[in-house]
Amino acid sequence: MTNEVNVVSNTRIDTPEAGSSNTVLADFFAFRRMITPVLIQVMFWIGVIVCVVIGIGLLISAGREAGLLVLLLAPLYVRIVCEIMILFFRMNETLTEIKNKLK
Numbered sequence: 001m002t003n004e005v006n007v008v009s010n011t012r013i014d015t016p017e018a019g020s021s022n023t024v025l026a027d028f029f030a031f032r033r034m035i036t037p038v039l040i041q042v043m044f045w046i047g048v049i050v051c052v053v054i055g056i057g058l059l060i061s062a063g064r065e066a067g068l069l070v071l072l073l074a075p076l077y078v079r080i081v082c083e084i085m086i087l088f089f090r091m092n093e094t095l096t097e098i099k100n101k102l103k
Contacts, residue, residue, distance in 0.1 A: 030095075037089045040082050047078035 027033035051074035059067030 034089050034092070037086050040089075044078060044082040047082070048075045051075045051078060068074050 024033065028035070051070060055071035055074065057066050057067075058070050
């Protein structure tokens, strides 16, 4: 016999009115709903835009190799850093769902 828990969705299962605005607001103030993953996505896009601008600036001023290197590798680096940060929040959400299903 195995102790497996299948996590199917990201919806809250401990409240019947999971979509109502009162629940979302209550979850926000009780720190059950995280806003940081959304902020990380915004930071990602800002980082990509900054990388592209810097890469274009380097293409113009420093040369083709440096500019292309920044244009190709810097957004990839920003993506990896943001994915690592968001991974911790996804792990928290998944563990919370498992905990709620085991209740």
